[in-house]
């Protein structure tokens with residue numbers, strides 16, 4: 214009993230610390246990070262010094278052993294200060310979860326997690342491939358194994374913080390004879406890889422994620438190949454965790470826009486106490502949508518956490534489960550754009566200005582990225598197929 | 608005993624790049640090119656052929672991942 218209270222207090226202290234980092238460090242540099250499309254190095258130096266990159270590594274391996282619910286809370290808080298910083302943090306945690314959940318039997322990966330705790334390695338991901346696009350379950354490149362070593366080459370048009378990461382998890386075919394869907398995931402050491410730039414990252418939003426493209430050429434030891442098929446990693450971990458951490462940081466971003474709007478409504482009410490401002494009605498509408506967005510994330514999160522606790526691995530394989538996770542992504546990415554657009558109406562010209570202290574420009578530009586990172590139409594297409602593969606939807 | 612019916616259904620609906628009869632009972636169908644769209648058609652064809660309905664607990668990737676698991680599932684549903 215006592216220990217659980219302590220764990221709770223510890224987490225509350227961590228949240229308070231992250232809030233403080235958000236106020237004092239992350240928000241002040243967010244404008245720079247966005248304008249210059251640069252990596253938020255100061256934020257990640259601070260994260261590393263308080264071991265935030267190993268929050269999801271189990272305590273037995275030296276990590277903080279936070280639950281996915283707690284990791285999502287951190288993403289949500291960060292999303293309120295700088296969505297790029299939050300996105301990098303979230304994407305890193307997805308990769309950590311893929312190793313934590315699927316590499317228990319591998320001494321190499323167990324040691325890697327211990328090293329990650331000590332060195333606070335930053336992990337990136339290269340699933341997208343030139344000529345394949347956003348179809349995660351399809352690869353053209355193949356890992357080539359000779360004896361104890363492997364070679365892997367991939368044309369990756371989007372690798373977030375690829376140049377800053379210490380390791381990159383790369384999806385590929387099992388061998389050069391394998392079908393595109395017969396995939397593995399390989400942990401590539403960036404120092405042992407050659408990354409030749411093939412595309413830039415001058416985008417509308419999420420500019421600080423520095424997601425430019427590379428021709429990646431790498432080699433290493435076969436132990437760096439994750440010991441289970443990528444299909445399993447995707448179904449049980451990468452797919453649900455991605456949409457949960459993304460949904461959480463988008464929630465933080467939407468919440469911040471609503472908070473800015475609320476500030477202007479309050480100011481208007483103060484100025485003219487006799488009549489409530491019209492914008493209060495708009496605010497209440499947008500708050501309803503925020504409520505829905507939060508409920509979406511919360512419901513899917515509770516469900517995932519419950520399945521993890523009961524070790525219900527078969528449930529993750531059900532088409533109805535994948536459909537639900539996709540619904541979370543579709544709903545929250547589209548609510549995000551609606552919410553932020555409506556807050557612009559409430560805040561008015563001061564939100565439209567780039568150089569205003571209550572500018573919503575970055576919020577709006579970031580918001581539009583959510584539907585594209587794994588294109589919503591691709592997801593809807595997939596969902597429409599799965600609708601026929603579901604009986605009761607539960 | 609249901610394997611040959613299932614092989615026939617796969618031949619017709621799975622749209623794999625190679626002959627279904629060259630696959631063993633345990634070969635992974637997804638690794639051999641099965642797509643989610645073909646999975647739907649296989650499910651519908653199996654439901655019709657055996658006059659069964661897959662419950663949600665069987666509507667997962669594992670069920671459709673090999674001829675063996677399809678045979679097991681059909682057997683289980685027919686014996687209910």
Ligand SMILES: Cc1cc2nc3c(=O)[nH]c(=O)nc-3n(C[C@H](O)[C@H](O)[C@H](O)COP(=O)(O)OP(=O)(O)OC[C@H]3O[C@@H](n4cnc5c(N)ncnc54)[C@H](O)[C@@H]3O)c2cc1C
Pocket residue numbers: 304337338339340341342345346347348371372373374419422424582585586587588589590591592594595
């Ligand atoms: C901020 C951000 C960060 C990212 N970081 C990474 C990263 O770190 N690593 C990484 O690997 N990738 C990353 N991505 C890439 C991302 O996840 C997608 O894979 C990629 O953006 C897909 O690009 P696309 O739109 O060209 O391709 P597609 O998904 O191929 O879509 C292109 C168009 O084709 C349509 N389309 C194609 N196929 C289908 C289909 N089967 N059904 C329906 N419609 C279809 C889509 O609707 C869309 O209009 C990132 C993207 C963003 C926005």
